Amino acid sequence: MSVFWEFNLLIIIGAVLMKVLVTKRWVAFRQLLGLSRIVVALVILLPLALPFFPKASLATPSAQIWYAPSQSAARNPTAEEGALTVGESRDFALPLGALDWLGALVLAFGLTVTFIRLTPAWFKLGHLRRQSYPLKRIGRVEIRVSDRLTVPLSFRAFSRAYVLLPHSLIERVGDYRLSVSHELQHHRQRDTIWVHALEVFRGLTILNPFSHLLVKVMAEIQEFACDETLLEREWISARAYGGCLLRVAETARQSRPVLVGTTGMAAGAAGSLLKRRIQMMVKKRRYPKSVGLLGAIMAVALMTTVAWASRSLIHDRRVTRAIAQSLLDDMRRGGGEFPVTINAEVVEQLNTFVGTPDGREYIKGSLARMANYRPFVESKLKEYGLPIEFLALPIIESGYQNPRQSPHPLHSAGLWQFTPGTARNFGLRVDDEVDERLNVEKATDGACRFLATLNLRFRDWELATMAYNMGERKVQRGIDETGSRNAWVLLQKGFTGDSHYLARMEAAALILRNPQILE
Amino acid sequence: MKKKPERLLTGVELEMMGILWRRGSGTVNDVLEALPPSRKLAYTSVSTILRILEQKGVLKSHKEGRGHVYASVVKKSDYESKTLRLLVDNVFDGEPTHLVARLVEAGNLSEEDLEAMRKLLGERGE
Numbered sequence: 112m113s114v115f116w117e118f119n120l121l122i123i124i125g126a127v128l129m130k131v132l133v134t135k136r137w138v139a140f141r142q143l144l145g146l147s148r149i150v151v152a153l154v155i156l157l158p159l160a161l162p163f164f165p166k167a168s169l170a171t172p173s174a175q176i177w178y179a180p181s182q183s184a185a186r187n188p189t190a191e192e193g194a195l196t197v198g199e200s201r202d203f204a205l206p207l208g209a210l211d212w213l214g215a216l217v218l219a220f221g222l223t224v225t226f227i228r229l230t231p232a233w234f235k236l237g238h239l240r241r242q243s244y245p246l247k248r249i250g251r252v253e254i255r256v257s258d259r260l261t262v263p264l265s266f267r268a269f270s271r272a273y274v275l276l277p278h279s280l281i282e283r284v285g286d287y288r289l290s291v292s293h294e295l296q297h298h299r300q301r302d303t304i305w306v307h308a309l310e311v312f313r314g315l316t317i318l319n320p321f322s323h324l325l326v327k328v329m330a331e332i333q334e335f336a337c338d339e340t341l342l343e344r345e346w347i348s349a350r351a352y353g354g355c356l357l358r359v360a361e362t363a364r365q366s367r368p369v370l371v372g373t374t375g376m377a378a379g380a381a382g383s384l385l386k387r388r389i390q391m392m393v394k395k396r397r398y399p400k401s402v403g404l405l406g407a408i409m410a411v412a413l414m415t416t417v418a419w420a421s422r423s424l425i426h427d428r429r430v431t432r433a434i435a436q437s438l439l440d441d442m443r444r445g446g447g448e449f450p451v452t453i454n455a456e457v458v459e460q461l462n463t464f465v466g467t468p469d470g471r472e473y474i475k476g477s478l479a480r481m482a483n484y485r486p487f488v489e490s491k492l493k494e495y496g497l498p499i500e501f502l503a504l505p506i507i508e509s510g511y512q513n514p515r516q517s518p519h520p521l522h523s524a525g526l527w528q529f530t531p532g533t534a535r536n537f538g539l540r541v542d543d544e545v546d547e548r549l550n551v552e553k554a555t556d557g558a559c560r561f562l563a564t565l566n567l568r569f570r571d572w573e574l575a576t577m578a579y580n581m582g583e584r585k586v587q588r589g590i591d592e593t594g595s596r597n598a599w600v601l602l603q604k605g606f607t608g609d610s611h612y613l614a615r616m617e618a619a620a621l622i623l624r625n626p627q628i629l630e
Numbered sequence: 631m632k633k634k635p636e637r638l639l640t641g642v643e644l645e646m647m648g649i650l651w652r653r654g655s656g657t658v659n660d661v662l663e664a665l666p667p668s669r670k671l672a673y674t675s676v677s678t679i680l681r682i683l684e685q686k687g688v689l690k691s692h693k694e695g696r697g698h699v700y701a702s703v704v705k706k707s708d709y710e711s712k713t714l715r716l717l718v719d720n721v722f723d724g725e726p727t728h729l730v731a732r733l734v735e736a737g738n739l740s741e742e743d744l745e746a747m748r749k750l751l752g753e754r755g756e
Binding site for chain 2: 246256284287
């Protein structure tokens with residue numbers, strides 16, 4: 112349900128933002144038109160795209176390579192050894208799961224209403240078109256004249272674009288030229304395409320009054336942008352154009368309402384809007400040439416929407432520092448040796464893993480796959496005297512996924528995400544024929560020896576973990592320059608590879624020891 | 631050409647047709663010249679209207695020099711009949727006598743008119 116609410120919140124923000132912008136005239140209407148379309152697209156796309164964001168951020172960059180949906184086909188259900196099997200690849204959750212049946216009902220209702228509204232209009236338009244006579248073609252647009260029409264209108268049906276003119280316009284050459292220019296501009300601005308998209312959008316969000324406001328404001332912006340563009344042409348004077356608009360408005364007042372699915376001069380002729388359009392023509396305005404302001408507004412709009420959207424990533428459950436501490440105590444009682452630090456970063460990562468549906472899914476999937484490797488990896492960790500908590504390292508490196516195929520030669524690979532260079536240092540063969548990083552036994556053995564080496568050098572498991580991620584040299588440089596041997600101090604001073612790596616590893620270690628917290 | 635339901639011409643169209651019925655045929659300029667000076671129509675307007683009339687099937691054109699010469703396909707009397715028929719069908723319940731009755735009532739018909747009509751009917755009737 113949460114996605115559903117956020118979707119509606121986004122609409123409110125978008126509608127209000129657009130309304131303010133169209134009233135204040137801070138930017139040219141043409142720019143506003145583009146901006147409003149981006150906002151509508153964001154409002155529609157963000158909730159749909161949400162489920163795909165968190166996954167990427169949960170895994171390390173190298174693990175993402177194996178996490179991409181495109182890889183799933185190539186993913187291997189069994190490891191090379193045969194004895195060790197990898198768990199199922201995970202499915203992506205769709206936001207529809209968050210909508211309950213009531214939401215689905217509202218959607219169905221909205222689409223039905225849209226269908227009922229649009230179908231007769233379409234038939235009528237088709238009828239009008241067949242009863243009209245072609246005048247000429249301008250580009251892809253066909254200009255036609257109809258006896259039955261009182262106001263000009265334009266519409267698009269699939270790839271064909273039409274302008275229908277009332278017969279009476281032919282006699283008035285000036286108005287005829289202005290009307291054709293106006294309608295062509297609507298086609299050029301792609302208003303005739305957007306009108307369909309907006310109708311569907313309105314249908315999908317039928318119960319939200321702000322979506323109607325948003326659609327209305329967008330229609331206004333279309334008209335304003337159209338006027339603005341036309342008035343820049345030399346042959347069009349504000350006086351003649353405004354007069355033409357007034358005459359059309361007068362005719363429109365006496366005739367039936369404009370058809371759904373069309374744009375046209377009369378659509379923008381309703382009372383207050385017409386007045387504002389004429390005011391706009393009279394009061395010309397200079398806009399700052401720089402796109403800086405527009406950029407700033409777009410950034411604000413984007414950040415607002417993303418901020419709202421990302422709420423769904425966060426926290427249907429909250430892990431406090433106290434709970435984290437108790438997890439650590441449990442771990443210690445169970446004989447954990449890894450020196451987990453409870454600080455804000457670790458708590459934050461813990462919350463990402465435990466507090467969001469996506470995080471839980473990631474961890475659960477990793478733990479399920481880990482079960483297959485656990486006896487072997489544990490025996491190796493013991494053999495080299497490493498803390499059992501390093502079982503959590505492949506969780507954050509690969510999610511315990513081991514592909515069959517070698518990755519790109521420069522990418523890291525395998526459960527432990529070795530780079531080719533490190534792998535060769537620890538005696539693994541990586542060449543065109545064989546990639547032993549994908550051999551779980553050899554890779555695990557190599558990783559354990561690497562970790563043991565790092566600990567021999569730094570004599571600190573946190574520093575060793577950091578070095579596993581960003582290299583020994585950088586860690587050494589950090590120690591030399593800061594004079595501290597505290598991994599968290601190094602992180603603070605900017606000696607980072609993946610800055611969340613250590614926190615993520617410790618959070619995963621805590622969960623590994625207390626898997627019940629996922630329930 | 632697709633069959634379109636029978637419809638009457640618009641006011642301007644009838645104005646153009648009136649000129650061409652009188653002249654028999656003519657170019658856009660001929661029509662423009664024939665218009666009363668008070669009626670200001672642009673060349674393009676007239677040209678457009680004539681082209682639409684051609685599409686409606688009441689005019690045909692052939693190229694002559696740089697322009698087109700338009701000639702009516704439908705006789706004036708035929709169009710008048712058609713108009714009356716549509717009028718009778720749509721307004722007078724398909725009964726021509728109702729139309730005549732209304733004309734008499736409205737006082738638009740004089741004795742001479744009626745006599746002329748009788749004569750006309752007599753000619754046709756034989």
